[in-house]
Amino acid sequence: MKPPPFAYFRPGTLDEAIAILGRTENAKVLAGGQSLMAMLNLRYVFPDALVDINDLFELSGIEIAPERIRIGAMTRQRRIELDAELYEAMPIFRDALKLVGHRQTRNRGTIGGSLCHLDPASELPTLALLLDAGIETAGPAGVRRIPVGEFITGYMMPGIGPDEIVTAIEFAPWSVAHGHAFHEFARRHGDFAVASAAVMVERDRQGVVTRCAIAIGGIGSVPQRHGAGETALTGSDGGPDAIAAALESCAGLDILGDFHGGPDYRLSVARTMLRRSLTAALARASERTQQA
Amino acid sequence: MYEIELLINGRPFRGAAEARTTLADFLRHTLRLTGTHLGCEHGVCGACTVLVDGVSARSCLMLAVQADGAIVETVEGLAEHDGTLHPLQQAFRDAHGLQCGFCTPGMLMTLVELLRETPHPSEDEVRDAISGNICRCTGYQSIVDATLAVAGAAGTEGSEP
Structure with missing residues (x-):
């Protein structure tokens, strides 16, 4: 099947994306699209507007510090899977990501998208919960850091407002001998x-x-x-x-x-x-x- | 409607698409590049796989408007202009890596990406790469054989596909 009609926005900045979400009824954020596009094609969802955040390059990247690892929400799953430094610090990411879809979907799918879709069977929310991760969001009221236990509110229900965007996931690495x-x-x-x-x-x-x-x-x-x-x-x-x-x-x-x-x-x-x-x-x- | 310009197999194309038009439908219906096939339209079968900016993607799970300005590679770009098949296509033909051919464009584009990254893959790596491409004819064995044959041949000639 084909997606229903919707308005399409592709903001160049995070502030602009939040502003569009704030003034648009029934809008969905389009990240990697590897779940949302399928749901649109099957007409499981009928958003009036899509806010495509693929131009927000600042939401992509992996930062590894001794006390804290931060992965930007728009970091592609395939990049996380292949990141050598992350593999060194936390090899469970590669094990988990090899189980996420297929290479073609991991090339586009993002960690933030997977967290927000929040399928109970998907690997990345399970991993975020395992690592007591903090989910960072940006919205009209500013930046929030939500403990993963509060972020997961129910079946496919992330605990974020309709005008908030997940920007990153952060967690503390375990000892080298884990x-x-x-x-x-x-x-x-x-x-x-x-x-x-x-x-x-x-x-x-x-x-x-x-x-x-x-x-x-x-x-x-x-x-x-x-x-x-x-x-x-x-x-x-x-x-x-x-x-x-x-x-x-x-x-x-x-x-x-x-x-x-x-x-x-x-x-x-x-x-x-x-x-x-x-x-x-x-x-x-x-x-x-x-x-x- | 959005005006979309993109480079497909080294040639510039332009066309208009609604926001909701997928890249797959834009390629097939607007640009009449029907080499890319559409099976399930929800990202499971892999038939619509193309390369976008060098990496494999489901063209049914992307909007055409998202491919504006992109470099896209499709199965139509594999053979030479004189009709000489790409080594992987020739290997598919030699090893009977296709019967009905519906899955073949997606198989080929996925394997082109694999062989660029990993010129000499193991059988496990080949099977993992095509795990997201469904074939209902061959049982996969002849596809794997074709890929391993071309990877071996590329190695002996010292060139990469």
Whole structure:
């Protein structure tokens, strides 16, 4: 199908983009377009206007500092995937991005667009939640920095105003010796995941888990932190009992059924993904801690 | 209506498009460049893949107005003017990398990008590159074979496609 008619704006500055959003009813921001254009073609959405922010080059780029990593909202997914410095600091980004769509969609798709689309099965919101990221927005009232937990308000509902634009994502990098993993199951490569599990861990030289973060995507209406699993791992030896406890407590997550299968099926898939991610991340953390 | 000027396969083109016209429809209907195919129109099948400013993109997920001023490469630009096929096209022909041919333009443009970045890809890299291109005839094997054949040949001649 073809998109319905809409007015088209392509502002050259962020201020202009915010002003257009402020005075235009029912406008949508067009970033990489890899979800919005499909929804327009299928006539799932009927915006009266599109505000194309592809000329806002200042929203693109990756800045890596010891305390803080900042990725501009319009940074293309493919650029994030291939960035050598980011890979060095936080290799989980490459693992996650290899699962995002296909190379042709990652060439145009952006991190900000993915966060605002907020599909519960998509990798980048799950990763943002895992890393306790801050989502920076700009609007008529100025710049806001929204903790990711507040940004994710519900199914495909980012917590931003109609006249606000996401400008960047920021998070603190983990220690050089951290272990990471991002596993998901999808029916076909590049499809939205039935379940995904993202894990970050740090261990001391005795193998004790000193820090652990787990995020589960795909199974509920939003990506979720698995707090009970993090508690089970933190302070443990990272052995089979701790992993079993983390898998067991997945039953407490919000799980919906869909055409892939009922909640029991998705819980089972989530546990399998989490077992793979925990095993891989714990092994990597041990290896890097010994090397450090 | 928007006036759009762009360079396609090294030649300047211009035409008018509504804001809602996708790049794919602009290429096919306005400029009559029907080599680029349209399958699903929601970014899944990969048939409409073209190169925009050197990188592969779904032309159904871009507006024509967004391609104003861009350098676009389509399947029509691959063969020489005298009809000599691009090495990748010739390899597809030799290895039976196509049957109905509907997916072929998208396959070729995706693989042209891959071979520019990675002149000697592994089989896994080829399969990963075309994971976003659906073919219902070949079972992919002959497409992979054709790509690996041309990549090998390019290596022995010391030239890159």
